[in-house]
Amino acid sequence: MDNNNKYIFDIETISKKESEANKELRRKKHRQGRVIAWVVLVAGILLLGTALFFGGRALVKGIIGRGGKTVASVDGPDDGGGENSVIDELIGGEDEVVVTPPEPVEVGPSEEGLFEEALRNYIHTMTPEEQVLGLFIVSPEQITGVSAAIKAGDGTKKALEEYPVGGIIYSDKNMIDPDQFKTMIEGTKGYSKYPLFIAVDETLGKSVFPAKMKVAATQSASEIAAGGDASVARAEESKIAGYLSEFGINLNLGVDADVYPAPSGEDDAVPAVSFGTDANVVAEMVTQCIGALNEQGISAGVKFFPGQGYASADTSEAIAQNERTREEMEACELLPFISAADAGASAFVVSHESVPGLAGEAVYASQSKEVMTNLIRVELEMDGIIIITDDLSKTAVSAYYESGEYCVAALKAGADMLLKPEDFKAAYAEVLNAVNTGVIAKERVEDSLVRIYKVKFKGMTFDELNSLTAEKIVQP
Template sequence: MEDKMNNNGGSERDVRRELRRQRRIRAQITAYAITGVLGVSVISGAFFTLDKVIGAVKAYNEQVEETVAEAKEVNVQPAAVESPDEAVTDAEVMSGEDMLDHVVDTCISEMPLEDRVAGLFMVSPEQLTNSDAVIKAGTATQDALNSYAVGGLVYLSKNIKDGAQIKEMLSSTSAMSKYPLFLSTVEVGGEKSVVANALGLDPVASPAELGSNGNADEAYNTASRVADYLNGYGFNLNLGVNANLSAEGNSFGADSKTVSAMVAKTVEGLQSFGVSACLQYFPETINSGNNVDGLAEVLEPFRAGIDSGASMIMVCSAPSTGITGDDTPSCLSQTVMQEVLRGQLGYNGIIITDSLSDISDRYSSADAAVAALQAGADMIFLPENFGEAYQGVLAAVQNGTISEDRINESLRRVYRVKYANRVEEITAQ
């Protein structure tokens, strides 16, 4: 055995070191493959869909197999005890998080400024195409996406006629986009479920029903059912996870402990089955005038959702005077978003505004969008006038009011969610 090891190039330790080196090469080539396909796609004007990324990685990995073949041919018996310095560490092989960061950074680096700015907007298909009640993705949608590479679209009852129609529309829209899209709706459960009601599906329990039963596992099961049918039609984001305390409406109830448990399990149920969860509406929908300490119970459901990995949190348009000391809408407040949501609650995911059309009587579309990004929002939701809001943000970046680094910071959070569950699929090829 010793002679065989020596004949093959040295000691067992040398061979293991060589095997580790080949694994690092493979990880690096996978990264280069991702970089290459994304770069070529953008330069050529093609779409860099996940299938293209996977295809490129697979082709590169087939090439690198020739490189590692020699190491694989080495007949090495496992050592009785492997010393710590011989273990393959995360630092030696690119981890999933490293690969995710690489994919995200590569996407952003190849995008023109106009596309990066548009990628921070979530609008309706009607706003995108300047049409009424969009029920099909056709030439108007393709032309609009070519001009405005928005980050997401939200679909309501008027966009849904039957199962085949909505599935085809979402699939076509996704294929038309140069970049990954959030395809969202507001599926809260019960009578207020947009998709289930539009398609005549068997209703799931409402938040109020779940909260009154107090069974958090049932909240998980309900969210899983919702994720299953949303995913089946092509939706990948549910904006309808209400984390507010209320005895009325779409809330799980007024008891902070109960609502916290329900929110946590709802987030888990959605996201475990492929649908990102957005918590509504931070910090509260009606201004109470309470400071952060006075809002401790109100904030607990949001904290629970954050701990469960909520991908997105929607900040309300109502002011929080007890926190800010003035009547600035929460979704335009740096104090609310940066100091409380990111600082005190430790949230690192996507912050999206409430509908900016709600504050159109006080702010122009452009001013509201710019103010929201300056205050710390990552995505702009339903501005009163999408074109004006987009042009306002683009001009603000071009004149230095908002830095490109600030745009990239938010876009990076957006893309980390969009690619988070696909890195394993990419690297496994």
Template sequence: MREENNNAVVDNAQDFEQGNVQEKSKQQKRESRRRRRRRSQITAYIIVLVIVSVAIAGLAVGIKKVSAAVVNRQNEKEAVIAASESSENEEIAIITPDDEEVPLASETDEMVNNRIDGTLLDMTLEEKAAYIFFVTPEQLTGVDSAVKAGSSTQAALEQYTVGGIVYSSNNIKSDDQIKEMLTSTAQMSRYPLFLAVSEEGGSASVAATSLGLGGTTAPHFLEGSDDAKENAGALGSYLINYGFNMNLAPSLQLSDSESSFGTDANLTAELSSVYITSLEEMGVSACAKSFPVTVSDSSSGLETCDLTMEELQAGAFIPFQYAIGSGADAIMVSNICCPSISGEGIPCSLSGGAITDTLRGSLGYDGIVITDAMNVPAITNSYTSDQAAVAAIIAGADMIYMPEDFQAAYNGILEALNTGLITEDRLDESIRRILRVRYMYEAM
């Protein structure tokens, strides 16, 4: 019995010991959980603290940037106010959405080149052959005296797409009449036209004399550059108003005639240069004439100028060099023979030595070269109309002025194109020069 009690005591002691161990294990687990919760809380606090710190730092940077922007804006305002106060007497240009943007020179040039390319593609060979001619309304239509652009003009321009028409006093009767005639002619033409007159100033002015206009002075009586500029501007103003876009002037001959600027090459160069610039600023192309010197009597046959190259360079060439520098749209080449540049017995207007080698080569001119009138004895005594026209183009001219027989001259150019004596590329060179001038004015 005692032994059983002892065993029970032992069992109870073992159970108590096991209970203590289990209790300690539970306490350790609870302590471990508390420590994990504490670490998690601390970590969470740290994360929150970091986020808050970053937010505070970002807010500080934002405030700094906003402050800087405010300061800069204030500085700009103060600068504008200061600039305004310092320029109270200066005009301020305000650009509105309606203001037209002026294209850059390169952009204008590109537009013009594109138009030229397009026009050349549209032109037939027959149209190109006609476009290099500069004729009177009578030569174009076949009538005795043209004072109106009617059905005959329309039909003629459809058959012969000439590049220029020159008018005389026979064609000008009144302000309204010439305006209507020129406007209608321009509208009838498939391609841009030169509508020209010889208007030098003073009594040597076709339009002014025919219409009873005054207010301009002949070149010989101009008193300095300002006077030349004013006179050319006045000429250009009424010419463009009537519808003329080319003036067959000024004359650059060195002489005492009323139509010249005098015998001094440098003075002539100065005055003619201003004259050309002023005229073209009004929208009227200037045609400087007549290279290298003017004939004294166009009805007497071929004249000869014996000036040497050195003498020409020291005198007659100087005004033309200035004219080229001033941007003369056209230069007319004389029917005179000048052996030092044209060769013996050859008119300069038909000479490659005068046009291509000298005017274009030595003097560097790349504008429109127009022949002198082809219906005068200096030409007709030695050449038929077709021979003269072909010779002029081969020599380097761009436009044939007043052939004796327009249709014969036109047919001569066509035949030369068909036989290869003149290439289409060569003709395109001249047409490009003509179109460039007209399209450039339209782009202004």
């Protein structure tokens, strides 16, 4: 081909040039598209940010209005059409809503609080002497001076007028036949200015009632435990509750919660009055006994706190030592008493055994502040339980202490009631003197009486109690 012919084109060269031009054009369009996309994106972000800003302002103002107690929406538009105008447009220009906070509700005293206040008013109608006497549970012989009281006649009437004690505890020597005993109790109640605890120490399988009283026989605690059925304990205790109720008795101090060690030999055995060596079994059985008593209106006293199954001797005969540690007793002996309180026991009968592991010193539980106040009241939180000393005529006390001396020490340590001091009248005089001289605080006596009368007046309303108090004020 002639290369000098100017009309002849190189097709390949032209195609290459055209391709390069097209590529450049596409690149320009692509760059323009990206620029436009970025502009749109930025504009959208700016618009969204503006909307969120003003919307957030409106929301915050609404929340502040609610929390600050008045305005739930923002203010109306201002004259300048400024910020508030924009916000009003955003929320639709709603009217202002004022939220009025609710008036505070006054909570009045609880029914329990009212009842306790009424109780204290009732107690305040008593003389100091009557208040102190209300802390004693004694035998009928101790106030009448007779060797064996078998009726409530003029002697009982005069004795109760002079010594209006908190309770009377009866034994077999007061029982001739069912009618005689029931009449005696009715008369005693009628002569008393204040409600009495009418008590016995009636334990399963070990009755204080002689055969001539014809009460129902019961299985012993050990027999019941051997059978392993706690419902039997309830059924047997229900028998006791039944005949106690018929006679007019309202307090049984015979529920035994002691846990004993396993027998060490053929000559060693768990006493028949105990539910055994397993604290959990004892706790379950005791719970059933308390339920049975409470069902028939009998208050339950549980013995012998903090548990004397491991004591070295019987306190009726000698001084008893218990060398168990606090940890051991917390894991064993105390468990049935905790269950008893939960089940509705009214009182604990506190032992005369020496318990250094709990008391921190060689002192009887029945005169230990560590046991009766710090352990029962504070650690176990049992403020409502009535703390009754064990029988103060037992050898462990009567052979080594003066009655008055021991009673004062027991009350100072936290006891609420004093059971059968050997010399009741001397003990009363000593305690009264201690209260009058400030050795025992009057408030301390009142607190004990509140616990006592909460049990005695169980089921009574505070209105009924107020009426009773008013009657006493009018006719002291």
